Amino acid sequence: MDLSIVNNDYYLSGMAALIGDVDKQLMVMLRDGRTLIAYLRSLDQFGNLVLHQAFERICIGRQYADIPRGLFVIRGENVLFIGELDFHQPLRVPLIEVTIEEILKLQKEDIEKKEHIEKLRQKAMIEHGLIDEGNPIEEHY
Amino acid sequence: MLPLTLLRTAVYHPMLVELKNGETYNGHLISCDNFMNIHLRDVICTSRDGDRFWKIPECYIRGNTIKYLRLPEDVLGLVKEDTNEKPTRSGPPTRRPFRGRGDGGRGGHGGRSAGSGGDHRKGGGGGGRGGHQGSRGGGRGGQQGGQLRQGR
Numbered sequence: 001m002d003l004s005i006v007n008n009d010y011y012l013s014g015m016a017a018l019i020g021d022v023d024k025q026l027m028v029m030l031r032d033g034r035t036l037i038a039y040l041r042s043l044d045q046f047g048n049l050v051l052h053q054a055f056e057r058i059c060i061g062r063q064y065a066d067i068p069r070g071l072f073v074i075r076g077e078n079v080l081f082i083g084e085l086d087f088h089q090p091l092r093v094p095l096i097e098v099t100i101e102e103i104l105k106l107q108k109e110d111i112e113k114k115e116h117i118e119k120l121r122q123k124a125m126i127e128h129g130l131i132d133e134g135n136p137i138e139e140h141y
Numbered sequence: 142m143l144p145l146t147l148l149r150t151a152v153y154h155p156m157l158v159e160l161k162n163g164e165t166y167n168g169h170l171i172s173c174d175n176f177m178n179i180h181l182r183d184v185i186c187t188s189r190d191g192d193r194f195w196k197i198p199e200c201y202i203r204g205n206t207i208k209y210l211r212l213p214e215d216v217l218g219l220v221k222e223d224t225n226e227k228p229t230r231s232g233p234p235t236r237r238p239f240r241g242r243g244d245g246g247r248g249g250h251g252g253r254s255a256g257s258g259g260d261h262r263k264g265g266g267g268g269g270r271g272g273h274q275g276s277r278g279g280g281r282g283g284q285q286g287g288q289l290r291q292g293r
Contacts, residue, residue: 030209043144048144070213071213071216073210074208
């Protein structure tokens with residue numbers, strides 16, 4: 001069923017549920033791990049989105065930075081989730097804003113750390129004679 | 142306007158296309174279709190790590206390999222101009238599906254009050270209270286009709 005009525009509220013199924021969120025500021029997480037915050041301008045039945053005044057928020061630990069990205073057309077299948085943001089509410093987890101250069105440096109260090117841990121893990125698996133299936137969460141195209 | 146409509150208006154504009162494998166293609170859009178297949182010209186392709194570059198005069202990208210497209214902001218303004226030229230027609234959001242039901246409800250409740258005539262107001266009001274918003278209006282109308290009849 002495409003439309004369900006619960007307590008006099010109307011709920012649409014699938015991507016149609018986002019029609020009420022047009023022109024709202026939303027947080028969109030992509031499957032490659034990127035987080036975008038933007039105004040949703042339009043969408044279609046495949047979930048393709050038009051995001052306006054988008055910025056990419058990179059969070060490493062408690063530190064974050066916003067990189068302005070402008071106008072986006074995102075193919076629907078690459079979206080992980082979409083959430084509504086309320087900028088008037090204070091952040092429950094206090095985040096510290098840093099400069100873009102700083103966060104990119106932190107991100108690089110973070111990736112190197114993770115790769116190092118992954119290498120050690122793989123080595124340990126082989127030494128113990130176990131089959132390594134890799135990290136199932138990461139997307140490989 | 143739909144995402145694909147925005148893409149169609151962005152023809153001849155420069156854009157950045159990131160594919161699912163992380164490669165980025167910077168070029169001018171020549172054409173696109175409903176599957177999001179795109180034809181670009183004067184393209185600069187950057188590898189996923191950002192360390193290798195290729196210059197490609199023309200390329201065709203299959204829609205299902207695209208992750209996202211980044212367009213210049215002025216394209217949004219262009220689309221608004223295009224939609225103003227088209228004749229305005231009320232879309233699905235303005236259509237109220239329960240207006241018809243409300244009218245039917247009003248007529249139905251009016252009929253009930255006429256039948257009861259000198260009967261209490263409560264009967265018509267009770268019938269109107271139950272149901273959707275449209276019928277609520279109809280019930281109110283029925284109530285008023287009952288009052289008028291009693292006055293006479």
